[in-house]
Amino acid sequence: MNSAPPERSVIDSLYRISRLVSETEDAREALETILQELVDVLGASSASVALTNPDTNLLEIEVTRGLSINNSQFALPLGIGITGWVALHGRPLLVPEVHKDPRYVPVKASIQSEMAAPMLVDGSPVGVVNVDSDRPNAFTERDLKLLSLLTIEATSVVSRLWLIRQLKDKAHQLQTLLRIGQLLGGKxxxxxxxxxxxxxxxxxxxxxxxxxxxxxxxxxxxxxxxxxxxxxxxxxxxxxxxxxxxxxxxxxxxxxxxxxxxxxxxxxxxxxxxxxxxxxxxxxxxxxxxxxxxxxxxxxxxxxxxxxxxxxxxxxxxxSMGAVAIQNSQLYARVFQSEESLRKNERLTTLGLLSAEIAHEIRNPLTVIKLLFDSLTLDFAEGDPRRKDTQVITEKIIQLEEIVGRVLSFGKSRTEMHALYDLNTLVEETVLLVRLKAEQTGVDLVFQSAEQSLRVEAHKGQIQQVVLNLVLNAFHAMPDGGKVIVTVAKDENLDTPKGKVIISDNGPGVPAALRERIFQSFLSGRPEGSGLGLAISKQIINSHRGKIELVETGPQGTTFQFSLPLA
Structure with missing residues (x-):
């Protein structure tokens, strides 16, 4: 049996352990040095430090001397084994002959005796220090007291190193949070x-x-x-x-x-x-x-x-920083939308002034055309297609006069008389206007009327303008030909009876980037487009107390629909 270490040796060991706070910042390195001191002072053949894992509440090996195990091979619940017993009860323990103690969990075959002392922080065990010997009865009660004394000093040193590490981690985290805040603030x-x-x-x-x-x-x-x-x-x-x-x-x-x-x-x-x-x-x-x-x-x-x-x-x-950044992003988006709206209003104002000038210049030659056309003798016989064409030309000249008049009187108080029309006839006449355009572009234009008469109170020219916009847009979407179906039907799904007009094509569909804003002014998917057709169409339908919408679009085609209240 080893003789007890001299007092001087113990004091020197305590001094060397206490100095570790100023010599290293690595708690693991400090524990390895401490274990070596314990082995030297107590004459042990092996030693280990097991720390409590806060997630699993198991004791796991942190450092060893003279043992070939690691934390993946050794994990004890509190109360199991000599190490677990010491951790559970918070008291040191001397086992002269380990194989006679039922608490012993074999770690190394040559171990005959063992001492263990708890590492206590604020009265709670955070780990256990074990020293072993290959001889039975290798340690005395005095050795156990020395182990407890050295363990207390070791725990104090390691706790301070852990605290220093925590403070540095917190400082690093604060710096990181500051950097993240600056990063998010710039996005x-x-x-x-x-x-x-x-x-x-x-x-x-x-x-x-x-x-x-x-x-x-x-x-x-x-x-x-x-x-x-x-x-x-x-x-x-x-x-x-x-x-x-x-x-x-x-x-x-x-x-x-x-x-x-x-x-x-x-x-x-x-x-x-x-x-x-x-x-x-x-x-x-x-x-x-x-x-x-x-x-x-x-x-x-x-x-x-x-x-x-x-x-x-x-x-x-x-x-919290994410919430601020998200809110700033949303506010920025609103500001951007407001600026975009102001720019659009400026363009609309300019467009209004330009439109008034153009309308003023168009009105005089249009009046001359109307007078000259009225003076022509174009009384064709019943059944002659030209008779219908002359009627359409007359209506279109009148419609042009009304458009010019509306532009010139824009902003003035005016009452516009609507009349009762059969929606079937109104749409069919509009489809006839583009029959030649359909043939030229290779489009199969199909009109399907409702089974019953659908009377609506509407401005004929404006509703025809909406139908023309939608049909011509479908033509432009299919430059190599295709099929356009114009359908008039009664909307059966509404409490208020309405007539609806559905325009479907089998073109490539509306680009995804334009779908949500399809009815905005100056939005066009064609280089030559003005971006006003659908915006004007929506304004017209809204003024008729109706609704216009993009029903569906995709690689198989696009469907627009507008509805009007039935008279």
Whole structure:
């Protein structure tokens, strides 16, 4: 049996352990030095330090001397083994002959005796120091007291190193938060902001994946907007009902929600990614803007993890900065839209002045044309197609006069008399006007009338202008020919009876970038287009208390529809 170490040797060892605070910043390096001191002073053949994992509450080997094990091979619950017993009870323990103690868990076949002392921080065990010998009865009660004394000093040193590490980590996190704030402050596009938040959040806290969900307008569903993993953005799409997921709880309560073991819960979001990436734990942090939740920032780990207060607070800060950036992006978009609207109003004002000048110049020659045409003797026999053509020409001249008159009197108070027309006849006459154009462009133009008469109170020229705009747009969409179907029908789905006109083509469809703004002024998909046809058409239909809309569009064709109240 070893003789007890001299007092001088113990004092020197305590001194060397205490100096480690100023000699290193690495707690693991300090523990390795401490173990060597223990082996030298106590004459042990091996030694180890096991620390409590806060996520699993298991004791895991951190450093060893004379042992060939690591934390993946050694993980003890509290109370199991000599090490677990010391951690559970917080008291040192001497075992003269380990093979006679039922608590012993074999680690190395040659070990005969063992001592263990708890590492206590504020009265709670955070780990255990073990020293072993290849001889039975190798340690005495005095050795156990020395081990306890050295362990207390070692715990103090390591605790201070941990604290220094925490302070440095917090300083780094604050610097990172400041940098992220500056980064987000310089972005305007919402998609860029969301991608930046998930990317930087994943870097800020050691997690496998970060994601952002935002609420839709009616606040009933969550749309996945951005996902970032260790290798960059992840292409993953998902939409959830608030009632389907624990993420919805974070939205409703405006509080963070943590799930430590996702696979063992009935969580319905991220299922495919959870399985493929092996995700285990979740921290959901609500994004709150003006005291209202607008979305949620999620962090996922691939190991079971208990999120501590520092991590929760860190993600709350990220969510708060994200809320400010999202709000700024939305405000910027509104300002941009307002500026665009002002510019458009300026163009409309200029266009109005120009239109008035043109109308003034057109009125005189148009009057001459009307007088000369009226003086011609064009009395064709019944059944002669030219008789119908002369009637149409007369109507169009009158319509041109009215258009010129409206332009010149724009802004003045005027009452415009509408008349009752059969919508079938009104549309059919308009289709006849473009029959030659259809033949020239190779378009099969088909008209289908309603089974019954649909009487509407309307301005004939204006409604015909709408039909012409829609039909000619269909022609332009099919320069190599195609088919256009113009259908008149009664809308049976409305409480107020209405007649509807449907114009369908089999062209390539409206470009995706134009669909949401198809009725805006100066918006055109053709270089030669003015961008006013559909905007004017919508204004006309609105003035008739009707509705015009893009029903559907795609590679198989496009369908527009407008409806008018029946008289």
């Amino acid at each position: 305007r596009e919402l998609k860029d902001i969301l991608n930046s938040i998930t990317r930087e959040s994943r870097k800020l806290m050691p997690c496998r994946i970060c994601a952002i969900y935002l609420l839709n307008e009616d606040r009933t569903r969550l749309q996945l907007e951005a996902v970032s993993g260790t290798e960059g953005p992840i292409d993953y799409q998902e939409e959830l009902s608030l009632s389907e997921t624990a993420v919805g709880v974070a939205i409703d309560r405006r509080k963070q929600v943590a799930i430590q073991n996702l696979p063992q819960t009935e969580e319905h979001h991220f299922i495919e990614l959870t399985q493929s990436a092996g995700l285990s734990s979740l921290l959901a942090t609500p994004i709150i803007c003006e005291n209202q939740s607008i979305g949620v920032l999620n962090a996922y780990t691939d190991d079971p993890h208990r999120f501590n207060n520092d991590e929760r607070q860190l993600f709350s800060s990220m969510a």
